[in-house]
Amino acid sequence: MVRATDQGPSGGQGRTPTQQPRDVIEIETPELIPALPGAEVGLVRQSVAAATYAVTVTQAGEWEPRVGSIVLPRATSIDGFTSGWGLEYQPVTLPVDEPAELAVTTGRSTQGAVPWLAIETEAGVYVVTLHWSGNWRIASTPVDDGVRIDVALHPDGQRIILADTETFTLPEVSVAWGETRASTSAALAQHLSEQVPAGPPLLTEWNHWWPYEDAEISEDVFLANASVAADLGLEVALLDAGWFGRPEADSQWFAERGDWHKVNAARFPHGLAWLADQTRALGIEFGIWIEAEAIGARASIAGERPEVVATDTAGSSLGYVCLGSPAGQAHVFAGVSGLIETTRARWIKWDFNLDPGAGCTRDDHGHGSEDGLLRHYLGLYDVLDRLRAAYPETVLEACSSGGLRIDAGLAAHVDALFLSDPDWTEHHLTCLWGAAQLLPPRQLLHWPQSEWRGEHRFQKVDYSGTLITAAQFDTKMRAALLHRFGVSVRLTEMRPELLRRLRDHVGSYRSVIRPLVETGVLVPLTEQPLREEKGWRQPAYQLTADDRHLVAGFRLHPTGGWEPVRPVGLDPMATYAVDVLEDGQLRRAERRTGKDLAEAGLVATAGTSILWLLSRAE
Numbered sequence: 001m002v003r004a005t006d007q008g009p010s011g012g013q014g015r016t017p018t019q020q021p022r023d024v025i026e027i028e029t030p031e032l033i034p035a036l037p038g039a040e041v042g043l044v045r046q047s048v049a050a051a052t053y054a055v056t057v058t059q060a061g062e063w064e065p066r067v068g069s070i071v072l073p074r075a076t077s078i079d080g081f082t083s084g085w086g087l088e089y090q091p092v093t094l095p096v097d098e099p100a101e102l103a104v105t106t107g108r109s110t111q112g113a114v115p116w117l118a119i120e121t122e123a124g125v126y127v128v129t130l131h132w133s134g135n136w137r138i139a140s141t142p143v144d145d146g147v148r149i150d151v152a153l154h155p156d157g158q159r160i161i162l163a164d165t166e167t168f169t170l171p172e173v174s175v176a177w178g179e180t181r182a183s184t185s186a187a188l189a190q191h192l193s194e195q196v197p198a199g200p201p202l203l204t205e206w207n208h209w210w211p212y213e214d215a216e217i218s219e220d221v222f223l224a225n226a227s228v229a230a231d232l233g234l235e236v237a238l239l240d241a242g243w244f245g246r247p248e249a250d251s252q253w254f255a256e257r258g259d260w261h262k263v264n265a266a267r268f269p270h271g272l273a274w275l276a277d278q279t280r281a282l283g284i285e286f287g288i289w290i291e292a293e294a295i296g297a298r299a300s301i302a303g304e305r306p307e308v309v310a311t312d313t314a315g316s317s318l319g320y321v322c323l324g325s326p327a328g329q330a331h332v333f334a335g336v337s338g339l340i341e342t343t344r345a346r347w348i349k350w351d352f353n354l355d356p357g358a359g360c361t362r363d364d365h366g367h368g369s370e371d372g373l374l375r376h377y378l379g380l381y382d383v384l385d386r387l388r389a390a391y392p393e394t395v396l397e398a399c400s401s402g403g404l405r406i407d408a409g410l411a412a413h414v415d416a417l418f419l420s421d422p423d424w425t426e427h428h429l430t431c432l433w434g435a436a437q438l439l440p441p442r443q444l445l446h447w448p449q450s451e452w453r454g455e456h457r458f459q460k461v462d463y464s465g466t467l468i469t470a471a472q473f474d475t476k477m478r479a480a481l482l483h484r485f486g487v488s489v490r491l492t493e494m495r496p497e498l499l500r501r502l503r504d505h506v507g508s509y510r511s512v513i514r515p516l517v518e519t520g521v522l523v524p525l526t527e528q529p530l531r532e533e534k535g536w537r538q539p540a541y542q543l544t545a546d547d548r549h550l551v552a553g554f555r556l557h558p559t560g561g562w563e564p565v566r567p568v569g570l571d572p573m574a575t576y577a578v579d580v581l582e583d584g585q586l587r588r589a590e591r592r593t594g595k596d597l598a599e600a601g602l603v604a605t606a607g608t609s610i611l612w613l614l615s616r617a618e
Contacts, residue, residue: 030126030175035066035152049184050176050191052131056169063160065153065374067170070128073121075147078140079181081114081434086422088403089114089434091528094140096147101139105156107356107373108400109133109407116438118181119147125177125184129438131409132171134158134377135358157358157373171409182568185437186523192408193440193521199415200393202442202514204506205236205287205347205486210450212490214242214253218267219275221492223282228491230284232499233506236347236395237279238287238486243268245298254353257291258299258321260335276343287347287395288339292332293320293380294354305331310360310372319354323383324375325365333383340391348387350414352400377409384413397445403431411439416484419446424458425479426556429529429539432482436522441543444483444522448476451489458531464493473498474582475554475609477505482522482543482552485509504584512581512613513543513550520545525565529556540565547571549614550581553604564601567614570594574616578602581611591617 032053034041039059044052055067078094080102088110094100094117104112115130117138128149130136135154140147151173160168176188206229208217217239226237245256247265256262263271270278276286295302295309295317302309302317308331310322322328336348359373367375388396398405398414402421411417417439419431428446435444452459461468461476487502494502522543527536537559543550553565570576572595579586589612597614604610 030070030072030177032068032070032151032173032175034068035150036063039068041068044172045191045194047187047191047194049178049187050174052172052174052191052195054169054172056167057160057162058167060162060164060166062370063162064155065158065160065170067130067151067153067173069151070126070149070173070175071143071146072119072126072149073123073146075119075121075140075142077120078147079118079120080116080138083110083112083114083404085401085404086420086427087531088406088420089431089528091434091530096140097142099139099141101137103135103137103154105135105154105357107134107157107359108352108405109136109410111355111401111404114434114438115407117149118185118437119149120181121147124179125181127176127181127184127188127437129174129188129408130171131174131407131412132377133380133405133407133410134356134373153374157356157371159368159370159374161368161371174408181437182523182525186521189436189438189440190521192411192438193442195408195412198442198518199388200346200395202484202518203235203285203346203395204233204484204509205238206234206491207238207240207349207447207486207488209240209289210452210488213453214251215453217242219270219278222275223278225491226279226284227282228494228499230282232491232503233510234284234487236285236287238289238347238349239275240289240349241291241351243272243288255296255298257294257296257353258301259296260290260292260339261301272339272343276345280344285346286343287349288343288345289349289351290336290339291351291353292336293323293352295319295321307364310356310376311362313361313369318356318360320356322360322362322365322372322376323379324360324367324372325362325379328365329379329383333386336383336387337390340387340394345394347395347397349397349399349418352405381409381413388413403435406435406439408438411443414443416443416445419444422456422459423447423480424449424461425476425554426529426533427458427531428479429554429556430531430535432479432522432541433524433528433539436524436541441483441517441520441522445486446480446483447486447488448480450487463489463498464495466495468498470497470501471607471609473501474505475607477502478552478609478611479554481505481509481513481611482541482550483517485514501583507584508581512586516543516545516548516550518545523568525551525568529554533558538563542567542569544569547616551602551612551614553602553610553612555608562604564603566599566601567597570597570614571616572598576614577617579613579615581613586613
């Protein structure tokens with residue numbers, strides 16, 4: 001038996017999370033039963049309320065990549081998320097009285113659904129996730145007095161082919177348990193935070209992308225914004241897509257991907273090394289975007305290095321470098337490391353904007369026709385690990401058309417994962433609610449609402465004019481302060497009052513919030529808000545590290561007056577200092593006991609957002 005300390009609120013779908021949970025429950029540690037004959041299960045890592053397992057296949061032959069099963073008590077609800085561009089972390093409920101599944105066959109782990117499932121039972125709540133970035137399947141089947149959860153890689157492009165004496169270890173599976181969905185998910189996020197070293201500092205960034213894209217960016221525009229970013233206290237200016245390819249002002253980034261050895265001299269006539277040096281001279285570090293795996297339609301690299309190109313059964317290019325091949329791995333490592341060496345970049349944003357499907361089928365890459373995707377992702381993990389070892393002070397951020405490749409597998413090899421391309425506040429809080437149930441906040445990144453050039457019915461915002469109020473601006477910024485922080489706006493055109501407020505937010509993030517993000521866990525305190533004015537309209541979150549708790553409350557349209565926000569995990573007998581974080585300052589509000597805070601809650605009196613800091617009083 002394992003004793004699990006409950007650290008979170010009731011957060012299951014369809015319930016109002018206002019009751020304080022019991023302190024301790026007892027629950028049997030779930031076991032993973034291997035699916036393939038002769039396979040062996042190993043316990044990779046265990047914490048108080050979570051465990052990670054790995055299954056090793058030992059018998060020669062060709063196998064479907066089935067990992068194993070976990071048998072749990074009878075389910076009362078089974079919940080997960082579907083996922084797509086701009087629709088990440090859309091809640092879905094599976095039936096409990098018939099077989100059901102979530103699966104992905106696009107070649108990207110969250111292009112379709114999220115490899116995560118919450119199973120609520122009368123004995124407690126369990127959360128299961130697969131550590132894999134490619135195709136997968138998680139299924140539930142009712143059995144006598146319980147439910148069986150089957151975890152597998154989808155066979156498309158991922159079959160296991162072993163010769164005599166060979167073995168293969170499948171991607172890991174993690175399971176967490178507790179009394180509520182929120183506490184169980186928090187246990188999983190805390191557990192997964194231990195699978196990878198803390199890495200470089202949680203630097204704050206300005207990124208050029210949404211307000212300029214590749215149409216308006218130039219070295220002058222970049223440096224002008226970098227100068228303002230440095231004055232605001234941001235720590236990295238990141239050059240996104242548009243810096244590479246043909247030396248033409250109107251060249252389009254998507255078609256040029258892969259030609260990382262070429263710099264667009266029309267936009268950056270002095271080159272990247274000069275630009276990076278000029279950026280640092282302004283008092284801010286330099287970062288850069290690359291879609292290292294991709295090969296665009298106009299990229300010359302496809303003709304120059306045909307041996308690295310992934311192809312389908314007809315021999316046509318799939319648009320990416322096959323990392324199942326040693327040549328492909330060497331090519332990608334050289335491209336990224338060369339970029340870091342040239343610019344001394346402190347931040348690499350690694351994007352991936354395509355669906356590889358079942359992957360490469362070439363027979364000269366070191367893999368077979370039926371395991372190309374499997375070998376690609378194992379190669380990707382290896383390249384990322386080599387880069388982390390070679391450049392330990394450089395942040396590696398994973399992005400994939402926003403949030404379409406976010407999983408515990410990739411999280412073990414990067415520092416941060418980008419949640420979604422759109423970032424208007426309601427959408428951001430929807431994604432944050434879901435992502436916090438899988439990963440720790442130090443691995444999450446999403447910008448406050450960006451200034452887009454393109455059309456999007458919810459995304460438009462103008463920080464240069466007078467239409468946006470200071471309170472509206474503060475709410476947008478506060479929503480993105482609960483994890484890694486960055487912005488993508490026209491800093492050189494921002495209204496002076498808003499620039500001052502942004503400086504305050506950056507300062508309070510660096511001095512007060514970032515230390516909590518570095519080691520803490522983020523727990524939703526309410527049901528999930530949903531896009532288009534649906535779901536819970538007063539979402540709240542709690543960022544906890546040791547005995548300090550940042551509680552964030554938001555009011556989304558349409559909503560009434562403030563409802564109480566009840567923090568969790570407090571010592572009922574202790575006294576807490578309650579401070580309000582605003583205008584870059586902590587303002588003492590009151591002192592209250594943990595019992596009173598949990599029962600009566602915190603109540604704002606005005607505005608659409610608020611940040612409280614709770615600290616145990618001496």
